[in-house]
Amino acid sequence: MKIALLGYGKMGKTIEKLALEKGHAIVFKSTSESSEGNFNDAEVAIEFSSPEAAVSNISKALDAGIPVVSGTTGWLEKYGEMVKLCEKRNGSFITASNFSVGVNLFFSINEYAAKLMAPWKDYNVSVEEIHHLQKKDAPSGTAITIAEGILKHSDKKDWKLNTSEENSLNITAKREEDVKGTHIVSFDSSIDTISLKHEAHSREGFALGAILAAEYLKDKKGIFTMKDVLGIED
């Protein structure tokens, strides 16, 4: 598969390493400052850049008729625009707040836990995320996806960052040196606490999942999710 990397930072470099090991080729890569290779040679684009750059990168791929996998977080208020553009171009698009297989299973585990806990009103649910110091957005996209899954089964009306409002789901975001991505869901009562934790040991899980998504998307048309890629039921 001939891959264009839109964004060549921590994730772009990890994807390059694993994609080459899997026998794929990198035909184009770009950063905020420069690019090399020929974008139009690509069969698929993998986009991990920044919240400000994601929409223009995704649009560039859709406009060129190149299927695009985007992992960038913090831009999802524009998701509807990208869906419309993808439909207009009869293109192919997947975005996910987290491409790792483990986190996608964790999403389902948390939804199930939230459903099970719903009648037990003594427990208060909250989400904590911990990431490296360079992370631009807070809360993490993954924490937002976790919160949205829990809210389907909860009396809480929405999620908020650092809230003590009872009817909002509290997300706490911490920034610490070199943490790849940790997410903890807690159901807390005065008697006890039930905690579910996912801790990424490296960026390889995110990168492998993005490559899997690109392999899945390459010959398809439409808008898909990581649940489609991994065959996880809703």
Ligand SMILES: NC(=O)C1=CN([C@@H]2O[C@H](COP(=O)(O)OP(=O)(O)OC[C@H]3O[C@@H](n4cnc5c(N)ncnc54)[C@H](O)[C@@H]3O)[C@@H](O)[C@H]2O)C=CC1
């Ligand atoms: N969905 C997922 O599984 C994961 C998502 N992420 C997200 O991916 C994004 C990138 O993460 P990292 O690689 O760690 O960041 P990074 O800061 O290490 O790299 C970002 C790269 O994007 C480039 N860039 C910025 N503007 C650009 C533009 N206009 N065109 C092309 N390239 C541009 C930068 O020059 C840099 O090379 C973040 O939003 C992060 O939250 C990170 C890990 C996993």
Ligand SMILES: O=C(O)C1=N[C@H](C(=O)O)C[C@H](O)C1
């Ligand atoms: O910025 C990161 O590093 C990560 N971002 C994603 C997010 O915002 O959820 C995924 C992962 O946790 C790493």
